[in-house]
Amino acid sequence: MTPDKELTDLFLEMIKIDATSGKELPVAQFIMDYVKALGFEAYMDGAAERSEGNSGNVIVPINGGGDFLLMAHMDTPSSTKGVKPQLLEDRITSDGTTILGVDDRGGVSAILYALKRAVNDKKQIHPCTLLFTVCEETTLAGSIYYKPTPEMKYGFAFDSHMTPGKFVNETCGAIAFKITVLGKASHAGISPEKGVNAIQIATKAMTTFPFGRIDEKTTASISIINGGTATNVVPDRIVIEGEIRTEQQAQGEEIMAKVIQDFEAAAAHFGGKIACSYIWDFTPYQISPEAIPYLRILDVGEKLGIEITGFKSMGGSDANSMNDKGVQTINLGVGAQNPHGTNEFILYKDMQTNCDIAYTLLTD
Ligand SMILES: [Zn+2]
Known part of the structure; x- marks a missing residue:
């Protein structure tokens, strides 16, 4: 035809x-x-x-x-x-x-x-x-x-x-999020005690991140990590980006809140801070x-x-x-x-x- x-x-x-x-x-x-x-x-x-x-x-x-x-x-x-x-x-x-x-x-x-x-x-x-x-x-x-x-x-x-x-x-809808983890820079060999390692904070927080398929209708991923300056410097800043996809907006908000909470707890544990922003790319x-x-x-x-x-x-x-x-x-x-x-x-x-x-x- x-x-x-x-x-x-x-x-x-x-x-x-x-x-x-x-x-x-x-x-x-x-x-x-x-x-x-x-x-x-x-x-x-x-x-x-x-x-x-x-x-x-x-x-x-x-x-x-x-x-x-x-x-x-x-x-x-x-x-x-x-x-x-x-x-x-x-x-x-x-x-x-x-x-x-x-x-x-x-x-x-x-x-x-x-x-x-x-x-x-x-x-x-x-x-x-x-x-x-x-x-x-x-x-x-x-x-x-x-x-x-x-x-x-x-x-x-x-x-x-x-x-x-x-x-x-x-x-589904998709949340795009960005979390900046802030620690404190110091010499990694001479004075590590004076530093707060942003990667260590993130590592702890990520152990509870719900990677992959959460259920039939929900997925989550951390897909980009950037940070660090040199191997002999305790990193004071890393930036993590990822997404959450879900069919229920309320569920997406809930998962996001839990992720932020876990990063905040990890930062508090090591004496650092986080800043988080997220948007719905589409609902x-x-x-x-x-x-x-x-x-x-x-x-x-x-x-x-x-x-x-x-x-x-x-x-x-x-x-x-x-x-x-x-x-x-x-x-x-x-x-x-x-x-x-x-x-x-x-x-x-x-x-x-x-x-x-x-x-x-x-x-x-
Ligand atoms: Zn198109």
């Missing part, structure tokens, strides 16, 4: 735009020109302040903006500069030197072309908002910054790597089969004859930020196979299905 030539061409045009996180402006301009040509107004919000990039999110309110979103992100995980797409019999791949950029130009082009089809077909388009975000691949800065209207209730992100029809309706969400976006995607599947299945994910995306804002958002599979790799590809049939799903959400 080959998709509409115009859809393929749009995708190929979009992947050639080199725009990694923080440098989305050329994609933003492309999108704004594209929707303007179809008769829609688009504007850019102030997300660049937060992302410290060159572009804000692009927002396209349709028929008043409505109560739901179709969204995709503008950045790619690495550069697509010089991408040489290979159009094979059933798929498009890169030539292996760069990524292809399906994540997430596949999502962006599906939404844009669905809008164009709806206009060309003179369909009644539901009031809704198209949202194209910045920095999904790095900090989710765009979706975190985005300010939904009070009417906005639910959304569909076109950004999961799974095949179309599969979607994420449940994810968990669960969307039930009775919720509107779930029901709507089931309906779309029935109309298009696609099997629809919800999945749980241990990763975060823009959908997490939306759910955190009270906009119930599921993350739809776009069929980005081997995502982030230079062997990334998309099947033509998946490309077409993505667009059909967007079209049905817009018009049906």
Whole structure:
């Protein structure tokens, strides 16, 4: 099956735009020109302040903006500069030197072309908002910054790597933490008694850290340790970074509190101090089969004859930020196979299905 030539061409045009996180402006301009040509107004919000990039999110309110979103992100995980797409019999791949950029130009082009089809077909388009975000691949800065209207209730992100029809309706959340352990420097050989060894403090604290899988739904890791200056100096400062993933926000807070407590106790034991900071990189969400976006995607599947299945994910995306804002958002599979790799590809049939799903959400 080959998709509409115009859809393929749009995708190929979009992947050639080199725009990694923080440098989305050329994609933003492309999108704004594209929707303007179809008769829609688009504007850019102030997300660049937060992302410290060159572009804000692009927002396209349709028929008043409505109560739901179709969204995709503008950045790619690495550069697509010089991408040489290979159009094979059933798929498009890169030539292996760069990524292809399906994540997430596949999502962006599906939404844009669905809008164009709806206009060309003179369909009644539901009031809704198209949202194209910045920095999904790095900090989710765009979706975190985005300010939904009070009417906005639910959304569909076109950004999961799974095949179309599969979607994420449940994810864990992730805490990123940083603990600075402060001791006291001294000569390690001449006067170790005068020093407080920050590594010793951390070592004691780490004996009770819940490394790895805590339970079916929870994991924890200390993944980076930096510190020390020379072998003959008692280290006075080390910095430890790690993460906690959990499906329950309260449980994440509890684990974090215990970790801090253990580090504080170890520091007190040896006469040192700690400073800890943590943030939720993304918060968990669960969307039930009775919720509107779930029901709507089931309906779309029935109309298009696609099997629809919800999945749980241990990763975060823009959908997490939306759910955190009270906009119930599921993350739809776009069929980005081997995502982030230079062997990334998309099947033509998946490309077409993505667009059909967007079209049905817009018009049906
Ligand atoms: Zn993505």
